[in-house]
Amino acid sequence: MISPELGPILELRGIRKHYGRHAAVDDVSLKLRHGEFLTFLGPSGSGKTTTLMMVAGLQQPDSGQIILAGKPVDRLPPYKRDIGMVFQHYALFPHMTVRRNVAFPLEMRGTPRAEAERMVTAALAMVGLPDHGDRLPRQLSGGQQQRVALARAMVYRPALLLMDEPLGALDKALREGLQLEIKRLHREQRMSVLYVTHDQSEALTMSDRIAVFDGGRIQQIGTPSDLYERPATRFVAGFVGETNFVPAELLGREGEARRALVAGVPMPVSARFLAAPGTPAVLAIRPERLRLSAPADDDGGGVPAELVDLIYLGNARRFVLRLPGGQEWSAVMQAEAAEAVMLRPGDAVRLSWNEVHATAFPA
Amino acid sequence: MGRWRLLRALACTLVGIYLIAPLVVVLIISFSSAAFLRFPPPGFSLRWYANLANDPAWIDATWVSIQVLVPTAVLSTALGTAAALALIRGRLPGAGFLGAALMAPLVVPGIITSAGLYIIYRTIGLNGTLTGMVIGHVVVTLPYVIATVGSALRSLDPRLEAAAATLGAPPSAAFRRITLPLLAPAVLSSMLFAAVLSFDELIVSLFVGSARLRTVPVQMWSNIRGDFDPTVAAIASLCFLVALIALGLEALLRRRNGDRE
Amino acid sequence: MSTRRESWPWLLLLPAALVMLVAFALPVGMLLARAFTQPEPGLQNFLLLWERPVYLQILGNTVMIAAVATPVTLLLAYPVAHAMAHGNPRTRRLLTFLVLVPFWTSLLVRSFATVILLQRRGPLNTLLMNIGLIDAPLPLIYNLTGVLLGAVQTLLPFVIFPLYNSMRRIDPTLMPAALTMGASPARAFLRVYLPLSLPGLMTGATLVFISMLGYFVIPALLGGPRETMVGQLIQDQIGQLGSWGVAGALSFVLLAITAALLGLLHRLVGLKAVAR
Numbered sequence A: 001m002i003s004p005e006l007g008p009i010l011e012l013r014g015i016r017k018h019y020g021r022h023a024a025v026d027d028v029s030l031k032l033r034h035g036e037f038l039t040f041l042g043p044s045g046s047g048k049t050t051t052l053m054m055v056a057g058l059q060q061p062d063s064g065q066i067i068l069a070g071k072p073v074d075r076l077p078p079y080k081r082d083i084g085m086v087f088q089h090y091a092l093f094p095h096m097t098v099r100r101n102v103a104f105p106l107e108m109r110g111t112p113r114a115e116a117e118r119m120v121t122a123a124l125a126m127v128g129l130p131d132h133g134d135r136l137p138r139q140l141s142g143g144q145q146q147r148v149a150l151a152r153a154m155v156y157r158p159a160l161l162l163m164d165e166p167l168g169a170l171d172k173a174l175r176e177g178l179q180l181e182i183k184r185l186h187r188e189q190r191m192s193v194l195y196v197t198h199d200q201s202e203a204l205t206m207s208d209r210i211a212v213f214d215g216g217r218i219q220q221i222g223t224p225s226d227l228y229e230r231p232a233t234r235f236v237a238g239f240v241g242e243t244n245f246v247p248a249e250l251l252g253r254e255g256e257a258r259r260a261l262v263a264g265v266p267m268p269v270s271a272r273f274l275a276a277p278g279t280p281a282v283l284a285i286r287p288e289r290l291r292l293s294a295p296a297d298d299d300g301g302g303v304p305a306e307l308v309d310l311i312y313l314g315n316a317r318r319f320v321l322r323l324p325g326g327q328e329w330s331a332v333m334q335a336e337a338a339e340a341v342m343l344r345p346g347d348a349v350r351l352s353w354n355e356v357h358a359t360a361f362p363a
Numbered sequence B: 001m002g003r004w005r006l007l008r009a010l011a012c013t014l015v016g017i018y019l020i021a022p023l024v025v026v027l028i029i030s031f032s033s034a035a036f037l038r039f040p041p042p043g044f045s046l047r048w049y050a051n052l053a054n055d056p057a058w059i060d061a062t063w064v065s066i067q068v069l070v071p072t073a074v075l076s077t078a079l080g081t082a083a084a085l086a087l088i089r090g091r092l093p094g095a096g097f098l099g100a101a102l103m104a105p106l107v108v109p110g111i112i113t114s115a116g117l118y119i120i121y122r123t124i125g126l127n128g129t130l131t132g133m134v135i136g137h138v139v140v141t142l143p144y145v146i147a148t149v150g151s152a153l154r155s156l157d158p159r160l161e162a163a164a165a166t167l168g169a170p171p172s173a174a175f176r177r178i179t180l181p182l183l184a185p186a187v188l189s190s191m192l193f194a195a196v197l198s199f200d201e202l203i204v205s206l207f208v209g210s211a212r213l214r215t216v217p218v219q220m221w222s223n224i225r226g227d228f229d230p231t232v233a234a235i236a237s238l239c240f241l242v243a244l245i246a247l248g249l250e251a252l253l254r255r256r257n258g259d260r261e
Numbered sequence C: 001m002s003t004r005r006e007s008w009p010w011l012l013l014l015p016a017a018l019v020m021l022v023a024f025a026l027p028v029g030m031l032l033a034r035a036f037t038q039p040e041p042g043l044q045n046f047l048l049l050w051e052r053p054v055y056l057q058i059l060g061n062t063v064m065i066a067a068v069a070t071p072v073t074l075l076l077a078y079p080v081a082h083a084m085a086h087g088n089p090r091t092r093r094l095l096t097f098l099v100l101v102p103f104w105t106s107l108l109v110r111s112f113a114t115v116i117l118l119q120r121r122g123p124l125n126t127l128l129m130n131i132g133l134i135d136a137p138l139p140l141i142y143n144l145t146g147v148l149l150g151a152v153q154t155l156l157p158f159v160i161f162p163l164y165n166s167m168r169r170i171d172p173t174l175m176p177a178a179l180t181m182g183a184s185p186a187r188a189f190l191r192v193y194l195p196l197s198l199p200g201l202m203t204g205a206t207l208v209f210i211s212m213l214g215y216f217v218i219p220a221l222l223g224g225p226r227e228t229m230v231g232q233l234i235q236d237q238i239g240q241l242g243s244w245g246v247a248g249a250l251s252f253v254l255l256a257i258t259a260a261l262l263g264l265l266h267r268l269v270g271l272k273a274v275a276r
Helices: A048-056 A098-108 A113-126 A142-154 A172-189 A200-206 A224-229 A234-239 A335-341 B002-030 B047-054 B056-089 B095-102 B110-124 B130-155 B158-166 B171-200 B203-208 B216-225 B230-256 C008-037 C044-051 C053-086 C089-104 C107-118 C123-130 C144-168 C174-180 C185-213 C217-222 C230-239 C244-269 C271-275
Strands: A008-019 A022-033 A037-041 A063-068 A083-086 A160-164 A193-197 A209-214 A217-222 A244-251 A259-262 A265-268 A280-285 A291-293 A303-312 A316-322 A328-334 A348-352 A358-362
Touching: A008 A048, A022 A048, A022 A063, A022 A217, A037 A048, A037 A200, A048 A063, A048 A083, A048 A160, A048 A193, A048 A209, A083 A142, A083 B158, A098 A113, A098 A142, A113 A142, A113 A172, A142 A160, A142 A172, A172 A200, A193 A200, A200 A224, A209 A224, A209 A234, A217 A224, A217 A234, A234 A244, A234 A280, A234 A358, A244 A328, A259 A280, A265 A303, A316 A335, A316 A348, A328 A335, B002 B230, B002 C053, B002 C089, B002 C107, B002 C144, B047 B230, B056 B095, B056 B130, B056 B171, B056 B216, B056 C008, B095 B130, B095 C008, B110 B130, B110 B203, B110 C008, B110 C230, B110 C244, B130 B171, B130 B203, B130 C008, B158 B171, B171 B216, B171 B230, B171 C107, B203 B216, B216 B230, B216 C107, B216 C217, B230 C089, B230 C107, C008 C044, C008 C244, C044 C053, C044 C244, C053 C089, C053 C144, C053 C185, C053 C230, C053 C244, C089 C144, C107 C123, C107 C144, C107 C217, C144 C185, C144 C217, C174 C185, C185 C244, C217 C230, C230 C244
Parallel strands: A037 A193, A037 A209, A083 A160, A160 A193
Antiparallel strands: A008 A022, A008 A063, A209 A217, A244 A259, A244 A280, A259 A265, A280 A358, A291 A348, A303 A316, A303 A348, A316 A328
């Protein structure tokens, strides 16, 4: 579906945007491939929406270049760029019926009437609202309104579809349904999509690649598993998924066996360590990668800890653990495995992990 | 809490009666059969309305009022809408000050505005003319139009225009297809209100009018000041009816726009 | 979308600005100038206002009537605006209608209606006598009572709407929250709700006071000679005496008071809030 041979549909080169002295977007560069679903993920104020707005032409970069389908579009107004955009609050025209809303971009492009009608019908069928054409937007539910907004942004098959937190105003169940729906449309229509969200699970579910934004910069860009399994910065490790952080001291020299002192115990660390030996570091380990064992069947290894609380999650259990240093960690196990270890709050445990799952970042 | 609710309901009822009762009384008296303003009337008749229909003074006054209110409403709405667009969408330096300056006739007593108009009209010969009257009425209605259209413009979601732009609409098309239709109810309702205000305007008309150019309120004013009979109540009732119709039309405009307030 | 300086806004603003300049600012300016130029240049008109007790008395009267009418209007408007802001939709619709009807009806018609209502043998006196509350008709008209009853009635809509607008923005859960923390309803109202509604209240008060200062129809129809207000005085100076100088000076004083009050309001709540 992603067609690398066609070259990027969108390329950003060194985009910057300042508000006064504050850099909202600070040197952002990336390429979006044909048919790719790329998500900008980040907390509010991280520059992701501003970047999207500059791609749409609704805001102007201070410097840098935006190249859409091989042509620089920096100075083109939004209506001359071949894009479609879905807004968080739908931005449906309240005085037009659903059909007129969807027909609007075709009208602006001078599509012949009969053809336009046919395309509108097809677009409404595509989003599952074939019978709602004559209603006004306010007569639809939030989820239906967002489907109409999708149909309106896709009906003219723009080169690039932009979505600014399109599901942000919907409740959880509806959001998850529409995530799959958008995913399906992306697959079937083979569109290139730039998607903005602050919801990391939404980003992981939907994207081919994710660009994590913080402080106006892209911290890391990669596939969901890249970000989750091999975060490039401590921010990414903390923002994408859940992570236990603990101060640690890296032992040895580069190139040697990699170990770190955690609560006084030497433990294995991933080869990919990003902090220099001998410097203070922070170790990041995902809750589901922690192994718990009772001290009795211990072979001497592992960080000692106390089980403080056991939280029932239905399909899994969360173990709240206190390390000798006082930090609290969290470990998650699937129900069956959790029941097999037979631990209760107050029990002493030992924690260990496979070395590939512990990443060290500079403190 | 119940006690406070009750107190509030009582206060609302009293204020409601206070606001409406005089108008209801006038309405009833206008159908009186008696030549004096006794209440309750001894009997009912339409003689005061017949009186009105046969009195050339009232017919002339009505005609003058219409000749003034129509151009006033149109001009005021056109100028006010344009000004509101400029003030809110124009990114003008000092827009806040300019807007406040255009609102000034709301806080300057009508008697001062009218006396001033009389002075300047005397030098250019506009006193007693329709043109002079219309200009005076535009001055007092313009602030309402600017305020109404301005607040509608402010509450218009700017994302709709942004959405239109991303969908391929150049600014002129976005304005024509999105902004203008969404603004239309506010523009029409401000035109309606300008017409009603012009129809009601007394002081400006009193100053810049003449014995031959008398609007309905001026005619009413001179009648009330003399010995009045229920004919005045009849015209007052008709004015009240006009206001009710205008109010109903306005409500209809709002509902069509889907405004639930 | 662009940030270029454009000329279209100026072109759109021009016609309205021109009308306001030529048919409002200039005339008012000319009237005020009369104060200093007629019958001859100097301050003699202001001196006259100061020396003749009748002028000062009428000015004082005007301010006094406005000062009495304002709190009465606010007091009556407050519960209505509150019910509109926080009552159920039916209450809100009914009250909105009841307030809108007089708002759209001419001041003259309403004043005339009040004259009829309050007459010596009018409906109100008849009603009060029939239910035995009074033995003889009360003097409700051609005195201060008449002016106040008429003025408050005409001013109510002008306060209820801004007040309603500011109350609508007050979170309705704040009062229950204060109650759960142990405040009595009265204390919760005084400490939480009233302060939050204060900007709307002050705006309403200023508007009422300023409008009242320029009142002309109400005192003429419902007041007696003792309730003569500045508006009537200006009218008399022009219409009957032709003394434009004194009329200008009176207008000057009236506008000075108005401007001072608006300035005060601006200091207290900001003019932006007023313009809304």
